Amino acid sequence: MRAVALIAFATLAxxxxxxxxxxxxxxxxxxxxxxxxxxxxxxxxIDGPKPAPIVQQKLDNGLTVFVVEQPGVPLTSIGxxxxxxxxxxxxxxxxxxxxxxxxxxxxxxxxIDEDTIIExxxxxxxxxxxxxxxxxxxxGVTVGERGFSTAVAMIARMxxxxxxxxxxxxxxxxxxxxxxxRQKSALRTRMRRLLFERWYGxxxxxxxxxxxxxxxxxxxxxxxxxxxxxxxxxxxxxAVVLNGAITATAAFALVERHFGDWSDDPGEPLRDSQRFVxxxxxxxxxxxxxxxxxxxxxxxxxxxxxxxxxxMHAVHILAQILGGPLxxxxxxxxxxxxxxxxxxxxxxTPHKNAGYVELAAAVDNDEVxxxxxxxxxxxxxxxxxxxxxxxxxxAKAAYRRTYSLQDPDAATIQLGLAFCSGRDAAWFEAVDxxxxxxxxxxxxxVAKKYVPEHVDLVLAGDAKAFDxxxxxxxxxxxx
Amino acid sequence: MFAVGLLALxxxxxxxxxxxxxxxxxxxHPDDFSTDVAVLVRYDVGRAHDPDGYENLxxxxxxxxxxxxxxxxxxxxxxxxAELGGDFNAHTLHDHTRYFVTAPARELPVMLWIEAExxxxxxxxxxxxxxxxxxxxxxxxxxxxKRIYGPWIYSDAHAxxxxxxxxxxxxxxxxxxxANEADGITLANVQWFFQRYYRPDNATLVITGNFDPERxxxxxxxxxxxxxxxxxxxxxxxxxxxxxxxxxxxxxRSWLSLLPLRHLVWHLPCDDTEDRAIAYVAHAVLEHRLxxxxxxxxxxxxxxxxxxxxxxxxxxLTLGGHVVGPSLDERERAVQRVxxxxxxAGPDRAELVPMSVSAQTDWLLEYRTLHTRAQRLAxxxxxxxxxxxxxxxxxxxxxxxxxxxxFAHWIRYDRMLVADEVLELSRGRSANRIDVEELDDFRFxxxxxxx
Numbered sequence: 001m002r003a004v005a006l007i008a009f010a011t012l013a014x015x016x017x018x019x020x021x022x023x024x025x026x027x028x029x030x031x032x033x034x035x036x037x038x039x040x041x042x043x044x045x046i047d048g049p050k051p052a053p054i055v056q057q058k059l060d061n062g063l064t065v066f067v068v069e070q071p072g073v074p075l076t077s078i079g080x081x082x083x084x085x086x087x088x089x090x091x092x093x094x095x096x097x098x099x100x101x102x103x104x105x106x107x108x109x110x111x112i113d114e115d116t117i118i119e120x121x122x123x124x125x126x127x128x129x130x131x132x133x134x135x136x137x138x139x140g141v142t143v144g145e146r147g148f149s150t151a152v153a154m155i156a157r158m159x160x161x162x163x164x165x166x167x168x169x170x171x172x173x174x175x176x177x178x179x180x181x182r183q184k185s186a187l188r189t190r191m192r193r194l195l196f197e198r199w200y201g202x203x204x205x206x207x208x209x210x211x212x213x214x215x216x217x218x219x220x221x222x223x224x225x226x227x228x229x230x231x232x233x234x235x236x237x238x239a240v241v242l243n244g245a246i247t248a249t250a251a252f253a254l255v256e257r258h259f260g261d262w263s264d265d266p267g268e269p270l271r272d273s274q275r276f277v278x279x280x281x282x283x284x285x286x287x288x289x290x291x292x293x294x295x296x297x298x299x300x301x302x303x304x305x306x307x308x309x310x311x312m313h314a315v316h317i318l319a320q321i322l323g324g325p326l327x328x329x330x331x332x333x334x335x336x337x338x339x340x341x342x343x344x345x346x347x348x349t350p351h352k353n354a355g356y357v358e359l360a361a362a363v364d365n366d367e368v369x370x371x372x373x374x375x376x377x378x379x380x381x382x383x384x385x386x387x388x389x390x391x392x393x394x395a396k397a398a399y400r401r402t403y404s405l406q407d408p409d410a411a412t413i414q415l416g417l418a419f420c421s422g423r424d425a426a427w428f429e430a431v432d433x434x435x436x437x438x439x440x441x442x443x444x445x446v447a448k449k450y451v452p453e454h455v456d457l458v459l460a461g462d463a464k465a466f467d468x469x470x471x472x473x474x475x476x477x478x479x
Numbered sequence: 480m481f482a483v484g485l486l487a488l489x490x491x492x493x494x495x496x497x498x499x500x501x502x503x504x505x506x507x508h509p510d511d512f513s514t515d516v517a518v519l520v521r522y523d524v525g526r527a528h529d530p531d532g533y534e535n536l537x538x539x540x541x542x543x544x545x546x547x548x549x550x551x552x553x554x555x556x557x558x559x560x561a562e563l564g565g566d567f568n569a570h571t572l573h574d575h576t577r578y579f580v581t582a583p584a585r586e587l588p589v590m591l592w593i594e595a596e597x598x599x600x601x602x603x604x605x606x607x608x609x610x611x612x613x614x615x616x617x618x619x620x621x622x623x624x625k626r627i628y629g630p631w632i633y634s635d636a637h638a639x640x641x642x643x644x645x646x647x648x649x650x651x652x653x654x655x656x657x658a659n660e661a662d663g664i665t666l667a668n669v670q671w672f673f674q675r676y677y678r679p680d681n682a683t684l685v686i687t688g689n690f691d692p693e694r695x696x697x698x699x700x701x702x703x704x705x706x707x708x709x710x711x712x713x714x715x716x717x718x719x720x721x722x723x724x725x726x727x728x729x730x731x732r733s734w735l736s737l738l739p740l741r742h743l744v745w746h747l748p749c750d751d752t753e754d755r756a757i758a759y760v761a762h763a764v765l766e767h768r769l770x771x772x773x774x775x776x777x778x779x780x781x782x783x784x785x786x787x788x789x790x791x792x793x794x795x796l797t798l799g800g801h802v803v804g805p806s807l808d809e810r811e812r813a814v815q816r817v818x819x820x821x822x823x824a825g826p827d828r829a830e831l832v833p834m835s836v837s838a839q840t841d842w843l844l845e846y847r848t849l850h851t852r853a854q855r856l857a858x859x860x861x862x863x864x865x866x867x868x869x870x871x872x873x874x875x876x877x878x879x880x881x882x883x884x885x886f887a888h889w890i891r892y893d894r895m896l897v898a899d900e901v902l903e904l905s906r907g908r909s910a911n912r913i914d915v916e917e918l919d920d921f922r923f924x925x926x927x928x929x930x
Contacts, residue, residue, distance in 0.1 A: 017531065017532025017533065017663070018530070018531065018532065020530060020533070020667070020668050020671050020672075021671055022667050022670075022671060023667060023670035023671045023673075023674050024674060024709070027602050027603050027670060027674070028549075028599070028600065028602060028603050028707075029706075029707030029708065029709060030599035030600065030705060030706045030707045031705060031707070033705060035592075035701060035702065036549075036550055036592070036595070036596060036599070036600065036702075037550050039559070039589060039592065040588035040589055040592050041588070042585040042586055042588065042589065043584070043585040043586075043587060043588060043694070044585070045585060046514070046583075046584040046585055046689055046690075051514075069486060070486070071486040071488055071512070072486070072488050072510075072511075072512030072513075072847070073488075073490065073512060073843050073846060073847040074843065075840065075843050075844065075847060126836075126837055126840055142840070142844065143840060144836060144839060144840045144843060146836055147833075147836060147840075244486075245486040245488075246484060246486060247484035247486060249484055250484030295622050295623075325557070325561035326545070326554075326557040326560075326561060327554050327557045327558045327561050332554070335616055336546075336554060336612075338612070339611075339612035339613065339614075339615035339616050339619075340615070340619070341616075341619050342616055342617075342619040342620035342623050343620075343623060362619065362622070362623050363619070364619070390558060390562070393562045394558060394561035394562050397561065397562055397563065397564035397565075398561065398564075400564060401564065401565070401566070406513060406514070406515070407847075407848070
């Protein structure tokens with residue numbers, strides 16, 4: 001016998017609501033005391049670990065090595081970074097998906113002794129990762145003390161001698177399939193691409209829509225992947241980062257042992273991609289009509305300088321002021337004052353040759369027009385109004401965390417980003433002081449320089465929201 | 480073996496927990512690794528405590544505590560936290576709500592001051608306008624969570640399955656819904672709820688990171704000892720451990736179930752160092768075996784989670800993948816083959832060591848991050864904080880037989896709940912519902928811990 005019960009989901013709850021008791025009085029049961037009325041002073045400086053120095057060396061074959069000693073929990077992060085990635089994909093001989101497929105193929109086995117990464121994993125105890133992004137390709141793993149030597153050897157074999165056979169490629173295509181954004185998270189990526197298309201043209205790598213998985217898998221051959229790997233995965237385009245509970249001496253010795261004999265093949269010079277160009281913005285509104293969204297998203301954006309540019313830190317702080325912490329301007333306007341959104345956020349993404357700032361909020365379809373107006377107004381206001389000391393402190397504090405070396409995985413990514421953009425350890429170690437030195441005037445200057453008077457918007461929502469916007473001059477509708 | 484110069488330091492164990500005179504439980508876990516300190520306050524109240532018809536009340540109260548207090552009006556608390564230069568956030572979970580902040584170690588007094596302020600002086604600053612506004616914000620948050628996480632992480636389907644894992648009336652059978660039913664909640668409702676649950680004898684304060692324990696004790700006493708508690712005793716939950724007998728099946732109809740997914744759920748009666756250490760290694764073994772078993776089928780995708788619910792663990796396997804490919808039944812049969820091997824023989828000795836290392840590494844990753852370590856230590860007041868180091872140590876000596884026994888007794892086909900997700904797009908969110916098909920021999924068993 002099979003008993004079947006149907007449980008209705010959240011429909012009758014309100015109808016069944018019984019009265020709750022009133023609160024008891026007095027509401028508060030804690031006596032007032034001076035200690036509660038005044039912010040306490042910080043403790044004296046704690047005698048803790050000092051920020052770990054970054055040690056940088058270059059092997060004879062051109063491979064850059066960064067080591068960060070972090071005494072403590074017995075974990076070490078090993079990361080490999082290659083400067084070539086998706087920016088290579090905008091030419092006819094470099095089809096879209098090549099960098100991602102190659103990164104994914106790194107995980108499918110090595111050519112030495114028919115070995116596989118899975119077998120290495122059995123010794124190291126951890127699964128490695130590999131992915132490509134706009135400025136580079138990352139591969140790495142975090143291991144405990146028992147797996148460290150094996151893990152360095154494993155990463156070396158992964159990047160130097162991947163198998164790249166037809167079977168491996170088929171498996172890799174599955175990995176790419178799995179990595180593609182699914183469901184709701186893809187929406188913002190698509191919206192962002194529409195901004196890039198507007199600024200840089202439809203053929204720019206950032207503006208291209210990822211092809212369907214099937215096409216990626218069917219168009220790329222092992223020959224393509226091997227050629228790409230042979231010409232791009234060479235020491236001079238590469239860096240290794242070791243961060244964690246290991247001495248610099250031991251770390252350099254391990255890297256020398258497993259990467260030192262990597263041939264310095266001349267390879268192929270890295271192609272220069274889109275240089276930063278500050279675009280004219282013209283209050284364009286693009287409306288995306290997704291079929292499966294019950295809520296709307298409002299996104300504003302503008303072009304900004306590339307990684308390492310002299311204005312980079314100030315623009316980061318500007319973005320934090322616009323939409324960083326809970327007390328940022330957009331959060332205050334949209335959430336705290338009006339209850340229109342849960343998270344309105346601004347991020348500045350500086351890539352190797354160009355960057356952008358985006359400000360986005362998820363809202364109800366009924367509120368698209370009003371939120372779009374409010375966001376535009378906030379972006380314009382940051383051009384014209386001064387920056388307060390309080391918001392500057394909060395923005396600096398939030399931004400400074402980005403460069404903390406205490407989380408080895410995050411630090412590996414940050415060092416990798418710096419390497420991809422041609423920066424070194426000295427640049428990284430100067431970041432803290434550079435952030436400290438940013439003044440309200442600096443932020444106001446970059447606001448005037450980069451924030452456009454006319455702000456491009458991409459909106460996504462339902463037909464009702466679109467109808468409400470027609471009168472506001474929507475110029476482009478994408479189904 | 481190549482010689483490696485390691486800089487690993489001795490991991491520290493938490494100090495024995497203690498209570499203040501007003502009932503606040505305090506857990507201190509100092510170490511020297513970090514320049515930061517984390518403060519976490521856990522209240523033993525969550526979504527499961529929302530009264531019928533007042534869904535999201537617990538979540539709403541969490542939001543309101545950031546909207547101003549007596550001494551930190553308006554956004555002053557949020558601004559102070561933002562300026563500390565660390566992370567801060569709050570989560571309303573199923574059975575508890577937690578507030579945490581991580582900041583440079585010298586800011587410990589400010590962090591404690593803020594949490595004391597929240598506990599003692601937030602209530603009197605709530606007002607009707609704030610309640611109305613935060614109801615809208617909470618609704619937006621619920622919607623955003625569905626958009627961001629999707630079916631593999633958390634969805635209405637997961638919530639409905641969690642309800643089906645417990646008999647009616649059980650604490651864990653309540654409060655999983657992501658429905659937005661906060662409309663109509665009044666200021667008086669919020670005040671009553673806060674008074675009932677936000678009290679020192681219903682809370683646990685955890686401090687982890689770089690701090691001097693004696694200094695911390697003094698600061699905790701300074702800021703928290705004077706916080707009053709209501710005369711009525713705190714409402715305590717009796718949370719029975721619920722295990723399965725037989726194979727249950729449910730079908731979840733959800734507007735978000737775009738691909739066919741099958742969830743296999745096991746409850747494990749693991750609540751001490753010994754059992755937890757074995758379960759973590761078993762989880763790593765099963766994930767490894769599944770990855771190998773399913774490696775030839777590139778169209779199948781899976782996710783294996785091990786959740787901690789205080790007196791038991793929940794192993795949940797989600798199976799899915801391309802529509803074109805093996806059926807869910809075929810995919811499940813592949814899992815069955817793996818499980819039978821593990822029931823009968825346990826893991827290979829050669830695979831046990833790396834999987835134990837893998838589990839230890841996962842554990843250390845949590846330990847290394849201050850706020851995740853604090854979350855582990857902030858258990859319900861019904862349970863002592865776990866001895867993190869003892870679990871780590873025990874994982875090193877888990878045997879093949881330990882793991883085999885765990886599978887043989889608890890991760891079985893006749894002690895499992897199966898949940899299939901079915902798309903019902905036509906009616907939008909109102910389509911979300913669950914059909915419970917209780918197979919003949921399926922029943923809940925309360926309190927069994929025999930292995």
